[in-house]
Amino acid sequence: MYLRGPFADDNIRALQEDGSNCSIFSFDITANRSALPLAKNALKKLRTLRHPGVIKVLDTVESDTYIYIATERVVPLRWHVKRKSLSPETAKWGLYNIARTVKFINNEASSVHGSLKVASVYTTESGEWKLGGFEVLSNVKEDDAVIYTYGSLVPDSGRYTPPELASGWDALKRSPHSAVDAYGFGALVFEVFNGSFNGGDQAGQTKNIPPSMHSSYKRLTNANPKARLSVANFLEQGRRHGSFFDSPLIKLTDGIENLGVKTEEEREEFLDDLEQLTDDFPEDFFKMKVLPELLKSVEFGGGGPKAFGVVMKIATKLSNDDFESKVTPVLIRLFGNPDRAIRVCLLDNLPLMIDRLPQKLVNDKIFPQIVTGFTDVAPVVREQTLKSVLTLVPKLSDRTINGELLRYLAKTANDEQPGIRTNTTICLGKIAKHLGNSTRAKVLIAAFTRSLRDPFRTAHCASCPPSAPP
Template sequence: MSFNNLMIYRHPCIVKYVSSWQKNCKFYLAVEEVTPLSHVLPLLNTLQICVGLHSILKALHFLHEKASVSHNNICISSIYVTRDGSWKLGGMEYLCRYEDLSSDFLNKSRMNRYFKAVDSNEEKVFVNPTARRDFIDVYAFGVLVYEVFKSRESFDEVPNLDVFCDYCRNELQHTDPSQRPILSSILKHDFFNHEFINIHSFLIELPLKSDEEKMLFFRSLVGRLKMFNEEVVASQLGNLLLSRMVLLNGVAQETIVPFLLTPKSDEQEQTDQLFSEDTFKKYISPKLLEIISVRDAQIRLLLLNNFSNFMYMFTKEELQMYFLPELLVGIKDTNDHLVSVTLRTLADLVPVLGAATVIGGKRAKLFNDGRPMAHSNKNLPKEGTPQENEHPVVRDQILNNSISSIIDSHNLILPERSRPDGEEVETSTEEIEQSVDEDLENWDDWDLNENHSILINRLGIADIIEDSNDIAENHSNEGIKSIVNTKGDLARSKKTIADIEELDIKSQVQNNENDSFDFFHDMEPVINSSSKFLINEDNKCDVSLGIDKEVSSKLALNVNDINEEGWGDGDWD
C-alpha cells in the first residue's frame, strides 16, 4: 500500500509521511503540506520546472540505486509541490521491489497506471532474467519531460533545454529497453549541469561536502545567486539557504546569512542584498517564523543579531505572537551572552509594540525631564524681573540700554510741577526729585544678583518708584513697552499716580512699614495741591485705577481715630 511505501522509503525528494489511521471503514493518510503539480504547473517558469525535474530524477535514482525498487507510475499526477516550490515524488501505490516485479504484476496494474507512460514492450523484458529493472521508470520519465514542456514556447531561459527534450524522446523512449540510458547518466546531462541546478544540488548534498568545498561554495554564493531572478531563488532555494546546515556553518554566517536576512528597499538598486521587501515577505518571512521557535542557542543568536534588519517585515501581530514569547523565554536562559542579546532585541521591539506589551506590569512616571526650561517665569524671582513672556527682540533691545539712558530720559520727559499751596512752596519739588535719585542709587532690594544693570534695564521708570512686588509683577509688560518705545511713548506708557505728593508719602510708607505705632499720625497736615501731574487719558491703563485705589486707601482717614484722645498740655510735664 502507498502509506507503507511512504513510511519505508524516506528521501528529501519524496513526499514526507506524517501519519495514517482508519475510521469507519475509511483509511486516512497524513503527509506534509503539498499541492498537486497539475494545479501549479501553468504558473511555473522554465527554470523552476528544470529544478523540479532534477528533484524527481534524484528520487528515482535513490529508489533504483539504493532501495532496488521500481515506482512504475511516473507521471504529472504522482508529483506534488510543497509550499516553497520543491517537487516531491508521491503516488507510491504501484511501487514494488525488483524481485516482485514481473509481467503479471504489470498486467494487473496497467489499467490504473498512466497509459501514456506505459511501455508497450515492457513484457518482452522479463524474458531475460538479467535484464535491467529500471527501464519502466526511465521510459516514463521521458514522457514526463515532454508533457511538462510541450506548452512552452521559449527555451532560452535554460540552456540545452531543446537538446535535452530530443534526448528524452530518442534515448529514454528507445524501443529497445537495453539501449535506454541509466538514471545516473541522465543526471550528468548538460541540462542538469546548469549553474542554478548545481547550486541547488550542492545545498541538498551539503552534509556530504568537505569543509574546503563548503568554504569555496559559500564565498562565491552571493554573486552566483544574483545572476538569477530573485523570486526563483527565494522560492526554490529559500528553504535550503535557511536550513540548519547552512545557518550553523561559520563561513556561511559571515558571507551569506547577513545578505539573506536583510531585505533591500525599493530605493536600493545596487546592493548585495538578495531579496526585495515583497519577495522577503512572501518566501523568507514564513520560514523565519518557524526558525524562531527552534531552541538552538547558535541559531537563536544568529537570528537575534540580524533581528533589527528584518523585524519590520513582520506585522505587529506576528511580532507579538511568534517572536515576543520566544524572546521572553530567552531571557531566562543560563547563557549570559544569549540573555544579553535577547534583551537588546527586546529593546528593539519597544518602539513597535510599546513598553507595556514588551515588559508588561504596571508602570509609573519615575523620571522627570531635568532640562532647564528656557525663560520660565516660575524660576525667576518676583523682584527684579517682573516681565512675562519676554519677546526676544524686545529682550535684546532692553539689554542694549543702560540705566543712565533710562534715568536721563525720565528727567527729560517728567513735566515741571507747579508750585503748591502752603509752607512747602520751596522744598516739595526738590525733595521729590532728590528722593527719586536716592532711591535709584540706594534701593537695596534691587541688588539681588550680579547682573544689576540688566535687571534695571528690564524695568520701566514707573517700576523704579513702586514699592509693591505684586504691582510690579502684574504690570511688567508696561515696563517693557516703556523702554522700547520712543521718548514720547515712554511718557504715555507710565502708570498713573494721582499726585506727586503721593510719591513722597509712598516713600515714607516704604521706610516706616516696620514701625509698630506712628506717634505723629494725628499731626499730619492735609495738603491740597493746586495742580495735578496729568497723563494722557487715552493711554491710561486700567491698572492705574487699581493703584489709585490702593494709595488712596493708605491715605484715607480712619474715623475710629477721631474718638481717640490726644496728648494734653499736661502730658509734657
C-alpha cells in the first residue's frame, strides 16, 4: 500500500491468516536512508495512536533494509478524488470523520499531525475515511519532536506549509499548535472538492465547496495563525442545527454505532430516518457497517419488523455471495424466532429473498421452521404462513409438497377462520401443477367438494370455475 513520503508508491494486496484482505505499507531503507526518521516516526505513531479514525495496524516488521506495516485494507482517497467519484454527501461525511480524528490528535493527544492533505487520507472497504501520513506527527510537549527537524522533508510540504512556517518549522512554538493542522485541513477541504491544492494562492478559495461551509472554511486558512479557526471549532460549527455537518448520512453513521443502546423511541426515530435511503449514500458502508448492526438489532436488540424492512432494502443491492454470507445465516435463525411480529415480517418479505436462497436450504432448514405457523394460535400467523406457500413451492421437493405440506393444508382447509379456509382452496388450485399425478385429483376433488359445502359464501365461490354461478 502507500504512505506518501518515505513509503513506496505501490499497492500491495495481501491476505491475513483468516483469509481477509489487508494492506502493506513498505519503506526501502537502502534507497531512502535520509527519510528513515520519518518512516520510523510513522511506524511508532501508527502503533501507539489509537482512534477509530486512524488506520488500524495489524502487524509490523522491521529489518535492516525494509520496514513493513500491515494494516486494515485501505486505498488512497486521492484515487476517488481523481475519478470524481465522491458525492457531496459522502465528501462531507468523510471530512467530518477526519475532523473528529484531527480534533483528537490536537486536543486529547496534544499533538500536531503536520501533513494534512488528500495524500494522507485513505478509505476502508466500508468506505470510511481513515487518517494516515504520520511521518511528522509529533507531541508538542517534546522539545526534540520530529516535526521541527524534518517537517520540510515530507514530499510536497512546500505546497501545504502555512505562511508562518516559511522561515522554518520552529515557528510552530510561537503559535497555537492546532494552527498548522487547521491550515492543512483547509487545504484538504479544497482538494476534496477540486482535485488538487497548488499552494497558498488557493488557500481560502471557495470554488466547488458547499456554500454552507464557506464562512468556517475560509477561517481555517487565515494568514494569521492566531486568528485561524481550529479543526475542533470547525467541527463544532458544522454540527450545529442546519449547518454543513448536520446531514442525514452523518446522523445515520453516528446513530448506527449506538443502535444497541438506544431507547425504543430513539430506535424508531432512527429507523424512520434510515428508511429514507438515497443513492448518494455509500453502498459499501451500508453493506459492511449498517447491515450487520441492523441484523443484530433484529435478532437480539428489539429492532423488530421495521429494522428488518430496512435490512431487506439494503439486501436487494447485495451480490449473491454477500447475501449468502451476511444475510442468509441470520435469516435461518430468524425463521426459528417465536416472535410473531418477526415471523409475519419474514413471511411478508419472503418474495424478496426466495430467489437468493438455495433450494436445499429452503426445503431442509427454512420450511420446517415455517410450518409451525400453520398451527399457530394467532390467525394472522396462520394466514401469512398459508400465503407463503405459493412462494415456497418452487423451492420444495416433491416429497415435501406431497407429504408434509398437504397434511398442513388439510388442517387449514378446516380452519375456524373462513378466510383461511377460502385461501386454502385457492392455494391448492394454484399449486396443483406441483402435486404428484397419483395425488392431484384426489386432493383437489376433496378440497373443492369441501369448499362447495362451506357456509361462507367466499369459500364456496373459491371452488367454482370462473364462468360458473356461485
